Amino acid sequence: MIGIIGAGHLGTAVIAALHSRNHQQIIASRRDAAQIQQVAEQYGILGTTSNVYAAEKADIVVVAVKPYMIEQVGEEIKDAVHNKLVVSLAAAKGISYLEKIMPQARVARVMTGIFVEDEIAAYALGSRSDGKDAGVIKYIFRAAVQVHEDALADRTWIACDAGLMAKGIQSKIGALPNLQKEDARQMYAATLEGIAKSLKAGLTGDEIFDLVAGPGSFTGKLEQSLHDAGYYKTLKECVERTVTACKG
Secondary structure: OEEEEOOOHHHHHHHHHHHHOOOOOEEEEOOOHHHHHHHHHHHOOEEEOOHHHHHHHOOEEEEOOOHHHHHHHHHHHHHHOOOOEEEEOOOOOOHHHHHHHOOOOEEEEEEOOOOOOOOOEEEEEOOOOOOOHHHHHHHHHOOEEEOOHHHHHHHHHHHHHHHHHHHHHHHHHHHOOOOOHHHHHHHHHHHHHHHHHHHHOOOOHHHHHHHHOOOOOHHHHHHHHHHHOOHHHHHHHHHHHHHHHHOO
């Protein structure tokens, strides 16, 4: 039984990813009774408003709450997770911190994005992890890469960037004067799939750009305008600020 503590957007995405692989031995918790009932009915799982009950019933516990709630939740469930694997999805709360508030648990951290089923997660194991914990994490998150804990903050930026990219695309669609919005959305979606295929094939961002922006191309001029306006400098600063904040 896998327990999901905090069935909000990210926790529910983990449930959906497991459900898509026909895993239904799940118990999820959320404070709002109506919302957890809706999630439970949608995915055919057990739902509860009690974090402690969910942790007691589960063999593996995934904590999907905001970083500021980790200490409170850890104190709540610490007696219920004795010798269990507890996987935290929270940024900026390190393994050593988690092991202090849940001293009898085997702790791991995982960073992923909201599209859990499609994304590649990054994970780091705690000092008490056993030989099976990595396999459990890879089962839950389907595609997961083990990294040094410091690299989890870098993975957090990628999770943030999904929302930022989507926001940027929406702004551009809104500026297009003639295309129907739905047509533009589908065109962007197909283009993003093409970029994804190219990245998976091993091309770098610069190489993809070169395929689009030949000598004297309009795309090249647009890129130069972005460079001159300090776009890439600002983006680099945003990345650095996010990574620093997510290291705690």
